[in-house]
């Protein structure tokens with residue numbers, strides 16, 4: 384196959400190399416995959432309104448996340464078991480993210496230990512974990528991350544209940560265990576068949592957790608807290624009230640609950656609800672620089688990518704992940720300059736449109752469908 388020229392082609396190359404059940408685990412979504420399809424449909428239906436004769440001679444994609452500099456606002460999402468796609472796994476991903484000048488969020492379900500990944504990392508790293516039934520385990524994990532050099536803690540909130548991922552059930556898929564949980568009494572069960580948490584770990588996650596637990600965590604780690612999985616203004620406001628510094632608007636890549644809105648659809652309500660009290664990031668379906676631009680214009684400070692990192696890893700390890708990240712950076716730069724928006728701060732909602740201007744001036748002839756959201 385010729386070298387991939389976009390992320391969709393990276394996926395096609397990766398699919399040709401991965402075992403079908405591994406490809407399905409990475410690519411798949413929950414149940415009917417309605418939200419998975421909707422996510423792309425929504426991104427594709429948001430149109431751009433480019434402005435001319437703006438000085439775009441020096442585009443600047445740099446920004447900060449929690450005060451930490453990134454050369455462009457695309458971060459690496461937490462995703463378990465990079466070893467599915469390449470033997471160098473998270474060691475390669477961490478080097479690629481650092482080399483590209485951005486942040487990697489390491490999943491607690493990683494193939495290598497969080498300490499090994501920190502050792503390999505060349506840039507800023509954050510650590511993702513869950514709220515465990517055993518609060519001292521939550522604290523111990525956070526402490527290990529802090530000791531190893533991670534500079535923020537990401538709590539994933541949307542994975543307390545097993546998703547129904549039918550591709551995995553059909554394939555009788557088994558998620559690998561993670562060395563981060565070595566020595567813990569993790570009971571094996573059927574959860575692993577459709578869960579991103581490594582084998583047995585679903586039993587450790589606290590299904591009774593409520594907001595005071597998040598606040599307790601904020602008080603028991605010096606690391607700033609980012610929560611992942613927020614999809615409503617109501618929860619966004621609770622984040623701001625309970626010590627959270629960053630929110631990832633996310634439906635877990637449509638892998639948990641099917642028929643939610645696409646994350647990009649609820650981003651504005653979250654941004655408006657927090658009124659600048661927390662930084663807001665977005666993941667889910669980012670495949671093009673124009674997708675990044677759309678999320679930033681709707682108020683995200685940065686976006687994160689999940690599946691594309693696996694496609695890069697499967698194709699070419701560290702250099703594949705780096706190429707995927709740099710492809711998004713280059714596409715974002717092209718889109719920003721063509722829209723007349725030379726900096727991240729210059730992006731706002733006026734660059735976007737969803738309703739065809741034709742609809743207000745023309746009688747649409749029967750049978751003509753003008754795509755609109």
Ligand SMILES: Cc1cc2nc3c(=O)[nH]c(=O)nc-3n(C[C@H](O)[C@H](O)[C@H](O)COP(=O)(O)O)c2cc1C
Nearest residue numbers: 460461462463490539579635636667668688689690
């Ligand atoms: C193979 C795979 C494993 C994942 N594992 C985790 C995980 O361990 N923790 C977590 O918070 N999210 C996990 N996610 C969800 C991602 O962090 C992210 O929310 C999602 O992939 C974003 O959508 P995208 O893949 O369309 O970019 C995983 C996603 C994939 C594809």
